[in-house]
Amino acid sequence: MSRERILTFVLLATLLAIPFVAQATGNPFYVTLATRMAILALAAVGLNIALGLGGLVSFGHAAFFGIGGYAAGIVASHAMNGEPVLGLMLPGSMPVAWVLAGLAAGLVALVTGAISLRTSGVYFIMITLAFAQMIFYFAISWPAYGGEDGLPITLRNSFPLANTLRPMDLFLISFGVLLAALLLFWRLSVSRFGAALQASRQNEVRVAAIGIEPFPVRLVAFVVSAMVTAIAGALFAELNRFVSPSMLAWPMSGELIVLIILGGTARLAGPVAGAMVFVMLEYWLGGLTERWQFFLGLILLGVVLFARGGIVGLIAGKARHD
């Protein structure tokens, strides 16, 4: 077994163990912390499809994260008030919210991606940012769902065989979705699609010269990436029992990029490592000083200067493509 695979198992086992240890030792708060890690990791796994595999530095994934959050919030609030969504009576159920989150984000990604992917480099970063900000301003000016005040989720959506109000159940649901997303990421990365996507990142001209159009490959990657991040957003809103417009705002996009760089770009376990370290720092450093992000900045600087492969690269070495 490769070192990277061992590292992936160790990280996931540690993440899974945290809430059980926390419960056994009477620190239930850490269950929520671990859930936050799993959800942010999930969002970053989504972004890692576009950014890591495809080299598409999207600075607008907060939009998809937020769209997912609003999907969860809208499903929950409509179910509680017994109102239909787009003419359909929907149950207040998480899988329903995820489908809605995925469809909405996928559709937005299809349209914005079709435009953004005609550019590259810094222009791509800027145009994805611009689209995300448009959606942010739309959300805060839309009074039906709370506008600037956000949308509370009084009653979490349900999940079969689980009590979603119990922190441990919500953790296990989030962890399960994270595992599914990691499996998807891995399957994609070794597939023909993944080969074309990763090759397009490294040498677009070569890929076109052998007869593969990079554009449709990238567009599909962007859409799938957005859908995964949206499901993370839905879970994030359930965890906080609140959809904040800040989920859609650009600092969130930056945070997701930071998670990936910290953990290891394009690496399977990168987002997991990144999210775990990020949430730990946020919690412990945040407890010590309000300026914890200053120290996060220093750490990020260290990673970018001395450990380009992030935490995974540091421990498991350079990525190999056979």
Place this chain on the structure above:
Amino acid sequence: MTETVLNISNLSKRFGALQATDDVSLDLRPGEIHALIGPNGAGKTTLMHQISGTLRPDAGSIRFLGRDMLPLRMAARARAGLGRTFQISSLIPEFSALRNVMLAVQARQGSSLRFFGNVMSDKSLTGAAAEALSQVGLGDRISVPAAELSHGERRQLEIAVALALGAKAFLLDEPMAGMDPEGAKSLTGFLDTLRGQAPILLVEHDMDAVFALADRISVLVYGRVIATGTVAEIRNDPAVRSAYLGDHA
């Protein structure tokens, strides 16, 4: 009269004041190596770019196997069978030699939107790729990343990629560039057999290789074809001697 595979007529391309391609007409016949020679800056690579689709000509036509190539983008031209190699090796640096060629096989099969199945356990990809690599003499270097291959090996890999594409004509832009004499010699031998698979339009500075290989030679100077003919005709052409060959002939 044999039918031509690639037919370029009256092609022109201008960059500002520079006439990079000036009313160029040339063709490629089945089974031949047609060498394109000329001093630096004569517009050889610019011409190759227009044929492969990275540059759009201002005027003229490019027909390949009876099809008009001008409306097609580079990827579509590659699918039509134009196998291009680059003057400066242009590979997927992090991919192994095998995976570079596998990508070409995949492109030929037209299956880049297949999301499941591991490429490394797909015999239709690995088998064809390994065969193309052993054909160019890279059989024992298949798992080395392209970035770690020597310069000469990268040139060989370029050709393996073009082979795996099942190209119906090869556009080779200075395949010998930067190769040691030993490597150049073995590549010359390989190209000699390659023409049996598909004709080759060869841009090359290595005159020994050109004279050894070419069925016909066209000489490009300031974007213009000043002469086209057999090796003997070109060697003895006074205009070519003064413009380019100097004392080499």
